[in-house]
Amino acid sequence: MGVWWIRRDARLADNPALLAAQEDGPAAAVFAWSRGVHLWSGRRRAHLARVLWSLREDTGGAVGVRRGDPADVVLAVAREHDARVVFAAREASPAGIRAQDAVAAALASDGRELRLVGTPYAVAPGRVVKTDGTEYKVFTPFSHAWREHGWRIPAPAADPTAFLPTTSDVSLDQEAARGDADDPLAARHEFREARIREAWASYVETGLDRYAAERDRPDLDSVSHLSVPLAYGQIHPRTVLAATGAIRGEAARTLESELAWREFHADVLFRHPQAQRASLTAVMPDDAWAAGPEADAAFMAWRDGRTGFPLVDAGMRQLAATGTMHNRVRMVVASFLVKDLHLPWQRGAEHFRRALLDYDHAQNQLNWQWVAGTGRDAAPFFRIFNPTAQADRFDPDRDYVRRWVSEVDTPAYPTPMLDHAAEREVALADLRRGKAGRAGR
Template sequence: MSEFQKGLVWLRRDLRCTDNATLAHALATCAEVYAVFVFDTTILDALPRDDRRVAFIHDSVRELATSLADAGGVLIVRHGDPTEAIPALAKSLGVQAVFAGRDYEPAAVARDRSVARSLDDLGIAFEVVKDQVIFEASEILTAQGEPYSVFTPYRRAWLKQVRPVDLAPHGRQSDWQHLAVPPEGKQALPSLASMGFEVSDARRMAIPTGESGARQLLDDFLPRMAHYHERRDYPAVRGPSYLSVHLRFGTISIRTLAREAHAAMLRGGDAGSGAQTWLSELIWREFYFMILHHHPGVVASAFKPAYDAIEWATGNAADADFQAWCEGRTGYPLVDAAMRQIHQTGYMHNRLRMVTASFLVKDFGIDWRRGEAYFARALNDFDLAANNGGWQWAASTGCDAQPYFRIFNPVTQSEKFDPQGRFIRKYVPELANLPDKALHAPWRADPQTLRDAGVTLGRDYPPPRVAHDVARKETLARYAVVKTPAASDKGDHAADAE
């Protein structure tokens, strides 16, 4: 017997029918289930009118609507403030419960509390369901019952605790009969233009969208997963899965990906090392979600409070450096190529996210929060937890155990991870004719080499805005005034330190 006669599923970061924990829970507990997606104006109104992410969401919602229709239901679509739209819709449909996937971002938590209060006033239950992660909140704690603050022991605990049931897909085919059609019937999907957006084909993401697009990318990646640990750090190589934006908007479930990785890791053999490394990246994602959940203050402040005392570079010179960093004009080819990539495509390779973040904070001495905010605007796969965690990791203000003297050298990183300069030549074409040896630090090239390549520093490409060895010393002095206890874990990226 159903617990509720009518329920409403509020789809948000779970734009799929397959293995959707929230939808599955509603279908299993309600005789009739409606589904809704809200184009949230409290988020959309602040975005540029050609934001790629809105186009991705729009395409994915369209596919979701088709999938629900094929299953006998209808996707209700609203454009407005969900704190008003959801209670109003729930009341009009006469539902007894609203279901949503649990979110961990402070603004989303506040939004859900507001919705819950309004629904409670109407006598309607509000149930949140775990869907974005395998383990959440207090499901993985230290022996002392505290949340982990260092990744490696968290990963060990995660791997020790995970069981096949944690990775199993949600939903039964027999439950789809509970999908209901609202009184107004089929819903029209508002166009991008009607919502004030115009995203040209050139501005759209260069990956397939929707649940089918996620499956396509996963199928492409699975044969390559065995070599992930060998190829993932090279931006000119097809090493990553490119599924991060799909995870962000839930067009594929974390259980699907973790299940594939975990199974391959357990099989061992040639595929085991790549699968283990990829699974670790998925666990990093969960770790940052839990850091945000237990320490929401990291949104505005350092995870290690002592580091909020650092005096960052400010003023006109710092502003000019920041602008040069944003535009890919620092004079360091790998940094500039990465920044031009994110500007042109909305994507940045993970290795380069670390390199560019380290450069802004530890070469220019600029507050990590400025870079974090820029990535939040520019990244297709922007996720608050991961973005904040990554920036605080690079700035040594976060939960990573490595001390502040981990400073990436942009030249040695370039020589190691783009040795033939394939990535640099793609995004910094003015340097394309330089030989490999000169490409990573063109200011060190002899004048004849530059002339032969048609490069004049200061005209075709800028000289370095900062000397790395000098900046490194300044960073060590800037951080040295802050005294924090050293942790025992060396972290996964200790080899990247100078």
């Protein structure tokens, strides 16, 4: 008999760690509602509570959710069930590695074992390497090697009745209500595993063929909506890849490429944990970044969707209302913060950490570094998105903008807070100064 330590894999389907725990019979299962979870935004805590509630429902109430440090919680449950082995998915983020090391040490001190089975990725971070064993620093060759490496077929679904009851001391209803009150969203996202899988299957049948052509159009609902279930582990990327792999055509390959970016960023953070806070490549001189009260006011105008640039404001208001944002618009609003407002990428990344419901640590930090030109295979800093041109190209009828900025065509809408062409020249001049400074060292 084993214990399944639930981490970023709150699901019954395609879950190798859970299957390993059930291999010799019913397993116990527990999620540690730790101090780290308390530091999440209210919207993320509320959604997590509903995800865990759904998992408890699917297992007849057997899953335990307990407050405390994972090492203490997991050890206590292992003792209660006299389990010698605890099974969990291997994490690759700095915080995830620290947690599994602490749990492993606590169990070992009591004569028990933590066995790591599977990861939240199709290919475990650190596994895709060049022929000489070194890492890939550019996405395209990484993605080719990632495809060549391949992945296993999805694992069978676990038995929802093969669980040993484990008590809880966390009221998921209360946590969901508290999170909603702290940080409300305009609408809830789906949190039931079965419905998520049904929605994905429906998208494969009726929507995927439009993905390649329309994925950059925020005015069209042509994306998969997988970012939230992937972030909470309610669907494994291998499950997604099994479906796309059976389909010919550009759309399926394009969606697979987006998953490859997710795995590339996880690989980069695994190898370079400092990337969660520090730029991997120096680009700008330190004095290029705006600071002081005016910079703070500019940040708040960006945060609240009051810049006077409709596409930027629509994206930030969508984020505030729903906890998500269309990917094309994410690039535009990030470029605006870094290259028009001259604020460091870390400030935008921190706001996204608090605001995104689909927050994924590696994706968030490395996507911001991509826009800022400081990460692996990043867009060069001189690629500066023009928010007006982007709106004309990708929201031609302004349907997306009008959906989120109702006052856009009225006197109530603010005039642009800056001259984009002028700020672009400032950013490029700072870039040249940075290059000159590095060359003179």
